[in-house]
Amino acid sequence: MMSRAQSAKKSPGKKSVKANTRAAGNAGHSWFGQLFHQHQSVAVDSLSRLLQEPGASFLTWSVIGIALALPLCLFLFLQNLQQLNTSLDDAGNISLFMDLAIDEQALEAARVEILALNEVEEVTVITSTQALIEFQEASGFGNALDGLDENPLPAVLIVNPATDDTESLPALSARLETIAGVDLALVDLDWMRRLYGIIAMAERLTGGFALLLCLGVVLAIGNTVRLAIENRRDEIVVVKLVGGTDAYVSRPFLYTGIWFGVGGGVVAGILAITAFVTMSGPFSRLMALYNSDFSLSWLGVSDLLSLLLVAGGLGLAGAWLSVLRHLRQIEPLITEQAALVLDQASRVS
DSSP states (O other): OOOHHHHHHHHHHHHHHHHHHHHHHHHHHHHHHHHHHHHHHHHHHHHHHHHHSHHHHHHHHHHHHHHHHHHHHHHHHHHHHHHHHHHOTTTTOEEEEEOTTOOHHHHHHHHHHHHTSTTEEEEEEEOHHHHHHHHHHHHSOHHHHTTOSSOOOOOEEEEEESOOOGGGHHHHHHHHHTSTTEEEEEOOOHHHHHHHHHHHHHHHHHHHHHHHHHHHHHHHHHHHHHHHHHHTHHHHHHHHHTTOOHHHHHHHHHHHHHHHHHHHHHHHHHHHHHHHHHHHHHHHHHHHHTTOOOOOOOOOHHHHHHHHHHHHHHHHHHHHHHHHHHGGGOOOOOOHHHHHHHHHHHHHO
16 A cells, blocks of 8 residues: 555645646647737737828728729629629520410420430419510510511520520520421520620739739738838948847738728728719610619628728738838847947846
């Protein structure tokens, strides 16, 4: 059996291990808390320095905001154009004009036969009577058409393909034209190909403009941070003399770049929303002329957050390039007298 003395010797060891573990955990939390507090204080101080000069800061934010608003508006325009393209239900449909002498039973048989094909998703039937009524309402010649002895319009089957591949539509159209009762199969692909080509070209142009303007934002923020570094040269020299590292000295300027980017992102969002508010009225009236209720989609909350995140990242990149190039070139010139004073101070300490 273990003696009390031995157990007494071991128990303090266990307590000391637990105490050391708890102390290490507290030290870790304390270190993280201090680091967070330092970054928070530096971020707040950087923002307060910008707000102390509202005129210069607003001009910089405006330049960055205009540069970011141009690709943002182009991106929103493309997004709405693609949504408008997908909202056109009849864009890739095939219209089958049936024989004038076809009866309702044969028309239904043709619809069932077409719907059984794997390449077809949906078939809509427009009878000759429905076609005449729609033509009377659309053309405005209702009274003149009432005097006709017989209906000159054929029944129509609107075929909605199961695929969005426009290259396969001509083959499907030729196959549908061979079905009994079909007089003519019509599909207009030229305007669709032109629209897809315009969208693809606009996407390339938007990407190129966005890349160039984002590069301009990085360079503009980098130059602004460089001026801030030059204005605080004496302060940087003093901090480095007392042992401040490059990472410590560069931290305020990195946050300055982030604030420049975020402020520019806010201005860009305001400009984009203003542009879409201005254009929404004329666009709605234009869509009403085509009997469409399509409306412009605006920036959502996630889009605004993504914009601020990207703008802050661009600001950080510009500030980092400027700090990397200019801040490390600032080194304190220690004279012999200053070196003697520092040496005496280090010996006393």
